[in-house]
Amino acid sequence: MKKIILQFGFLFFSTFAFSQAGHIMQGVGAFNMSMGGASTAQPLDISGALQWNPASISAFNDKIIKFDIGLFYSSPELSSSLPAGMMGPGSPAVSGVTKDDRGVSPMPALAMVWGKEGSKHTFGVSAFGISGFGVTFPEEANNPLSSSFDPSLNSNPVNYPQQAGGFGRVESDYMLMQIGLTWAYEITDKLSVGVEPTFNYGTLELMPNPTANPSAAGYPSTNKASTTGFGAQLGLFFDSKTGFKAGVSYKTTQDLSDLKFENTYLDNTTGNNEFDMDYPAILSFGLGYSKSDFDIALDYRMVDYKNTNGFSETGWTPTASVKGFGWDNVSIFSAGVQYKGFEKFPLRLGYTYSSNPISYDAAFFNIPATAIIANAFQFGFSYKAGKNICLDAVYHHGASDGKTFGQILNPMMASPSNPNGAIPASYVAYDMTTDLIMIGVSYKFNAKQAN
Template sequence: MKNSQILGIAVGATLAVGLSVSAFATDGYQLIGIGQYAMGMAGAVVAAPDDPLSAAMSNPAGLALMTPQAAFSAEIFNPVRKTNLGFGEIGSHTNVYGIPAIGWVAPAFAKNWVFGGGVYGTSGLGVNYLQNLAPNPQMPMGGYAQAYSSISFMQMAPSVAWKVNDRLAVGASLNIAAEQGSFQQTLTQYVPTSFGPLPATGGLNLSTPSWAYGVGATLGVLYKVNDMVTLGATYKSPIMFTPMTWQAGQQNQVNPATGNGVMGAPGQYSGHLNYPQQIALGMAIRPVRRWLISVEGQWINWHNTMNNFNIYGPWTAYQGGSAVGGASSIALPMHWSNQWVANFGTQYDVNNWLQVRAGYTWGSNPISNNTIASNLIFPAIVQNAITFGATQKLGMGWKLTEAYMHEFSNTNTGPAGSSPFGGPMPASATMYENSYGLQVGYDF
């Protein structure tokens, strides 16, 4: 067997670039909500923003209804991920992440105009898998697989809002974002030599972190129908990023069984990962003054950003083990579907200093069982979450807000024969999440 074939494995068919993120407490890889008020309401805040964090990210029109204030949020996010590469289930070695956020709102240049915004960790995730592989027809002497991904998104959202009249407010945010990504999915197999079995490694290895920068916009509107009902709507444009670039060694995408695929020479590799456009509509109802009920529906256009991830570089195509010409890029097929999300949140003012809240969110799964083998290092598959939260008004303008989120376990299992490394079991991914957050606010 040729060395190029020994080193090769069809990673392109099994790599789900763990490049995203949001996610944290996630719809896909996007946060359910920014800040602990939004988290406690399960993200149902487009018609009921209550602080600079929830407004600037979910509906900037809400800033126009707020007094000058600032808020700082710190959240511990605990996603638990497991996968089966075909040889038994294993867990990821990284399960704890921190999510910071800070926001503010202040009077602007004219009456009924305000300026606000903030800096947020908006999404991100990663996995770190290592699995020993038993001998099989593709690897007679066995080997091991490494799957690693890390992605983080930070966003700054300077915003302006205008209270048009007692019923209508409008707002806009400029979304300035930075993303950092690195990933690896390699196979090491032991091959016979005159010196005994020696390891030979192939696959994709773009594990040096790379940064990219992007820009987009959010437009929002709030309309107060009457003292009981408020309607809200937002449109978020795609965030278009510069390419991430990596200086990397040889990349091997040649299938050892057929000799077909591509091989990359040492050099520079690059790829774009944009953030999806989305639409949200919401309604907030106050049956009585102390009780708030908020519902929201979202559409997230994952298909346009997470269908294929194209990696550009010095690729050479192979057929039957022989080079047949150059290739400018390869497409890693993730094939995400667009996502529909429903959010429900409620808040009750117990007294003048204590508010309690709870929520539920459901999101359609953007990854199907048929495509889970292509998304094992980014298993954004959770669908159902419950949240709880509270706010205490401490006096002299200070307030403290806490929230807890639990996203229930979900498993995607591929069809028979979907193991990326020829194992006897089908590929699968399992994920559940918890988050714990604390937020401090101050009204000026």
């Protein structure tokens, strides 16, 4: 029974994370999201502090528990085109757009901090969905195998059946849940250090699976493979006690075990393959300022995809499987402001910018992972329902900065002068918007004075 409960807990907190910056969540919980995810030097709520800087939980002198739940909706669109003659002599040019039909997904977060007035030690525990991507692009019905095929109408060649040279239905589900155990220590009344060992559990399902070797029947679909792994986060937090604050944290690469896929091909033959995909190291810097009725937070993060297994490599293997996603490093800028002029009803605005890690040459390899949001805007508020209870809410809207695009690639056309097998005059692109409504509740237990 304990094992079943533990597995359910893992699934509940890992199944529902969808990314904003690369495949990384820009914030955790309604409060932190409403500040644009900025909290490395501005610990206004425990979830943001635990996620972005373990040292900053020293700012809390009470025992606090917080739970958030949100509803997330994304609307990716995948488009592609092939020039005339690519499907055989005399074949017409084709192009089309496919819309994702995934629907709404829930997003939970749970955090707790133990602080004590006068103590130099603060402890915390968290369970966050920190990463994920997922798309569902249906197979193109208007394809060359259909008796009613009309190339003059919308016809997306990337989603043609594999027998017609496409991928067919494209579906992906990646989720990563992280449990953190945090300790912060006040070196002085202004400077704190923190450390957080982390345990990770993730799953990945792909249809089709491009990391496997194709057979004569094409690429296979997979089961939902799982992975576990460990890492850590270290941080420093400085509070001048005059309003100015600064912080820095470093989350190590989360070293995850290989994903072991059990594959099924279209002809019902089976096979196995493994794929190594870790979680990248993240370096965060933050500034904060609090004065009168205002709290301001600014964060910068660098996400090191170039040195992360599964993301650093790109291109085809000699057996026509995909080496990896081939992502560049990502820069993330987050900003948030809170106005506390209404005693029980503080208001917040947040903004997040993220650079696009997917280059022109790697766009085709990333069709299953299109969740790239450049600009995200948030509005949130809290309601202090009592001395110990606070309710938070946020609305988020994000959009990609134009389309991520490249050429359609075919491993059979690869050559020394065309290593990825790019099809001349072809085109593949995707973009998306995201919307999120999230609420949270925090409960502050009665503070106990130190002896």
